[in-house]
Amino acid sequence: MDGPAGSQKFHLAQHDAVAWLRALPSESVDLVVTDPPYESLEKHRAIGTTTRLKHSKSSSNDWFAIFPNARFPELFAELHRVLRRNTHFYLFCDPETMFVAKPAGEQAGFKFWKPLIWNKVRIGMGYHYRARYECILFFEKGKRKLNDLGIADIIEAPRISGGYPAEKPAKVSEVLIRQSTEPGLLVIDPFMGSGSVGVAALTSGRRFAGNDLCKEAVDATRARLCEAGGSEVGSFAALVEEAEAGEHGRAGRMRPSEQLGLSGLEDRPDTAEGASGAR
Numbered sequence: 001m002d003g004p005a006g007s008q009k010f011h012l013a014q015h016d017a018v019a020w021l022r023a024l025p026s027e028s029v030d031l032v033v034t035d036p037p038y039e040s041l042e043k044h045r046a047i048g049t050t051t052r053l054k055h056s057k058s059s060s061n062d063w064f065a066i067f068p069n070a071r072f073p074e075l076f077a078e079l080h081r082v083l084r085r086n087t088h089f090y091l092f093c094d095p096e097t098m099f100v101a102k103p104a105g106e107q108a109g110f111k112f113w114k115p116l117i118w119n120k121v122r123i124g125m126g127y128h129y130r131a132r133y134e135c136i137l138f139f140e141k142g143k144r145k146l147n148d149l150g151i152a153d154i155i156e157a158p159r160i161s162g163g164y165p166a167e168k169p170a171k172v173s174e175v176l177i178r179q180s181t182e183p184g185l186l187v188i189d190p191f192m193g194s195g196s197v198g199v200a201a202l203t204s205g206r207r208f209a210g211n212d213l214c215k216e217a218v219d220a221t222r223a224r225l226c227e228a229g230g231s232e233v234g235s236f237a238a239l240v241e242e243a244e245a246g247e248h249g250r251a252g253r254m255r256p257s258e259q260l261g262l263s264g265l266e267d268r269p270d271t272a273e274g275a276s277g278a279r
């Protein structure tokens, strides 16, 4: 496990995603990786091409609720508010949702860079051109250089069968987390499901705060994160304080220009490293 001692801390909550985000302080989060139950899933469910929640330990209903596209503006506004300056936001979605999510993210103030592709390796369900990939929209608040400019925009990891509905491989989120944070920093997922983003954060030595509307998801995530060696803290505030007090806390990771109070300059395209050509 990477990261400073004590970085495997996590905090979980069970609320509506927007309500949860509204309760978090502004500029307190270092990275968002999330996977909402997008509206177009309903279409696939209606024609019976998606997996259903099984009645099992980790689920008690047939499917989780969808998050309507009409709520993207309030969701993205809150994500933009809680992220610190010079951070990234990754959104898992299907190609149809991408056309709605991209302008909504830009409207909230994010720079949209490009869709990354998760190559699921094995073909999925469907009636024609059966799905073997999913999009991951790459957004930025301010300017932040990726840690490794040699990483490709297609991330390969076999789809998970028989897991939580729409579960993502932790390996995919691990690439995003390692690209866009340093050890000890705070990653959040407001629609965490089975907690794959949390597992990726903790095993990479980052802190994690997660939320889901569904109790079964919170219970399943808690079990997974404890198994991964994490320890739960009682509040989001405690997690932020730990991150800020840590060896790799906010002061320790300031860029020289921030320490000199010049961070506003970094928002200017001509002063930023890793501008479009380098992505």
Ligand SMILES: C[S@@+](CC[C@H](N)C(=O)[O-])C[C@H]1O[C@@H](n2cnc3c(N)ncnc32)[C@H](O)[C@@H]1O
Pocket (backbone or CB within 6 Å): 015, 016, 017, 018, 035, 036, 037, 064, 065, 066, 067, 164, 165, 166, 167, 168, 169, 190, 191, 192, 193, 194, 195, 196, 197, 211, 212, 213, 214, 217
């Ligand atoms: C696509 S799943 C996430 C799967 C997750 N990435 C994983 O790897 O397991 C979406 C999750 O959003 C939750 N959800 C649905 N509506 C929500 C809402 N309004 N606020 C928070 N969570 C919600 C569902 O319970 C479900 O667990």
